[in-house]
Amino acid sequence: MANDYNHPNRSRSLQRAKRRKTNIILNSLIVIVILLIIIVASFIFLGGGKDDNKSSAPANTAHKQETSIDSNKSKSESNGDKNGSSDGTVSDNNDNTGDSSDDSSADKDSDNSQLDDSNVVANEGNDPNVKKTYVNPSWKPVGTSQTGGHQYSSDFNSTDWKEKEKALSYATGIPSDQMTIWYMSRVGSDSSVIGTITSKKDKKAYRVYLEWIDGQGWKPSKVEELNHNDRQ
Template sequence: MSENDNNSRVDKFDKRRKNTKSLTIFTVFGSILLVVFIALLVFGGGDNQDMADESETNQAANDSSESNNNNDGSTSDGQKENSAGNDSNSGDENSDESSSDKDEQQTNNDEVKKQEVESSDDNVVKAYTGNWQPVGTEQTGPHTTNYNEGSQDRVEMRKAISVATDLNQDSLTMWWIERNGDQKVVVTASDANETKTYRVYMTWVNDEGWKPTKVEELKENDQKYRFE
């Protein structure tokens, strides 16, 4: 065997060894890359999943917050509606109070002991006295009767007339007020349709208001002529 054949054989062996070594290096390097890639998928994917979960959690929290804000608005609107409802109910309460006052007034009238008395006035159908109580007042201190329309005395006189008769306080007409002595008056009043007319005598009780003392039911309104 020649020296050239030996050299050629050695060269082939070296090339084969180098190729095998390179293949091994590439295989190892590829395996490392594969492991790294798998690790990235596993751990990186977990992080991404955590981030996704966190994002979903934050989104849920935001949605919850917005929902709560919307609920607050609804509650506010509800309160406004309730407030508006309370305003409407206020009128009902006032109406109930008015009805209650009338019921109380009727009860007090039923409890009043009336006694018919004689009258020398031909215009009087019947007259009676009663144990009425003062109707109450917002006035305090020394009292001077104010006969002007809309005065507190006029307001409280209307109540006294209603207590002593069957006239409605809100709709009765006070035709004439006449002084009848110190802190005493006589008021001629009728219902709105003038189907019933009364002459009501009353006296002032300090800090307690006007107190009816006698009522005369009239045949006709003898004070209307003043306004004709």
């Protein structure tokens, strides 16, 4: 009888032990799964953030490079306007006529240097053919691309001639393609020039005096409005 009684007790004890082992295994598996989920989630979030930072860096760099290129381009264009010159074929030291053939419609410098500007002082000239004399204290040299010193030239295609043409346009406010140069001559030296021009629009004639400034180019010193073109 004792053996029959102990047998069921032993079976229940074994079953309880098996359940405890099963519960321990299940709990361990649950803990492992949770840990794996945490690790994977951390990798995704932390790893993704680093990738985003890396990917944004080149974009910022590219933006800075584009800004730098645009800035350099703007500076380059600005310098080109200051040092540019007009093309044309006209007479020098004679009475033949010639027209400037500059493709530009107006010189940027001349747009701001009209003879009716409020800074211009106008006086009656002593020459009977001089209607008015203009002297503008704000006139500046037009710039030069000549290197190694000034090289005076009467060649219509030379740099010096084109820069003199630009100075004539700047002083009178007449765009290069609307100006006819009738006469251009040195006065005593290579650094002093007189030019006679007319406007194609209103046919007004002007005598312009230019002075060479080393390293800066031709600068207008005086403009005389003539009653008639004495070089035609």
